Amino acid sequence: MPYGPSWSLAASHLVLQMLANPTGAARRRGPSALSGQGTVEYLVDVCAPCQDVTAAYAIDGIAVSDFCTRRFFGGPAPPGAASFTGAVREPFQPAAGGQVTWLADDGLxxxxxxxxxxxxxxxxxxxxxSRGSLSLRELTDLLTPHRLEALANASPTAALLDARQDARRVRVANLARYRDDIAWRFGHVAWPAPQPRPEPMPRVRVARHLGSEPIIYAAGPAA
Incomplete structure (x- = not known):
């Protein structure tokens, strides 16, 4: 896997892709984006439609890929966004910088x-x-050979950089608390009582709303 400033974006893209479609052959039927083709079979690639760094979000300051929900592939789901961050709004329609792949009735x-x-x-x-033993996803990867490299080398957005700085601030503050607590326990400082519990690492998500700039909101610590 290529390494770059946004390597975690590419890594999470691959992990989610393998979790959702381990064989690389799963497809879902839906209306073609090309006029006149009718219903086609879309490759189940949960990250490709929202793969761009502008759709990414951060967990503990680490950028990870957005992913499509069941609604994107026409599955039963409540109304709303078709991806986790909201970058994708409609089924079978990629967000900015994304892509979808399908197999038509003509075999192409x-x-x-x-x-x-x-x-x-x-x-x-x-x-x-003529793909031989290649899965549909492997064939798709051959058509876009530089996709992961582009993701790994994408420049983080301002929202992702802010999330990274926020996570770093919390880590530094907690390290100072742990240091002072250890010093107190070994009698190196005369505190009347230990410091309060460490500040939880913020779980930050980058949410995108149609027609607006990305915003950051704290979702609180993981349960």
Missing amino acids: LYQAHADETGRSRVQGGFSAA
Whole structure:
């Protein structure tokens, strides 16, 4: 896996991808993004539609990939966003910087890539018949060989940098508390009582709302 300033974004992308579709062959039927194709089979790739760094969020200051919910693939789900952070709003439609892949009835593979404004451009006509033992996801990776490298080297957004700084501040404060507590317990300082419990590491999410800049809100410590 490529290494760069946003390597955790690429790593989480791969992990979520393997968890949701271990074989790389799972597909879900839905309306084609290409006019006239009717219903097609979309590759279940939960991170590709929202893979861009602008859709990422942070856990303990570490950038991780957004991921699509069941609603994106037409599954039973309550109304609302089709991805965890809200970057994806509608089923089968990628967010800015994302992509979707599908297999049409003609046996050919197609992809829709969304630019930074969210406008999609369809590429297709790739033959899937001669793929041999390759899974559909492996074939897709061959069509976009530099995708993970681009994710790993993406420049963190201001929201992600703020989350990283916030997590670092908490770590430094807690280290100071632990140091002072140990010093008190060994009698090196004459405190009347230990310091309060350490501050919990903030669980920060970067939420995107259609038509607005990313905002940060604290979701509180993990249960």
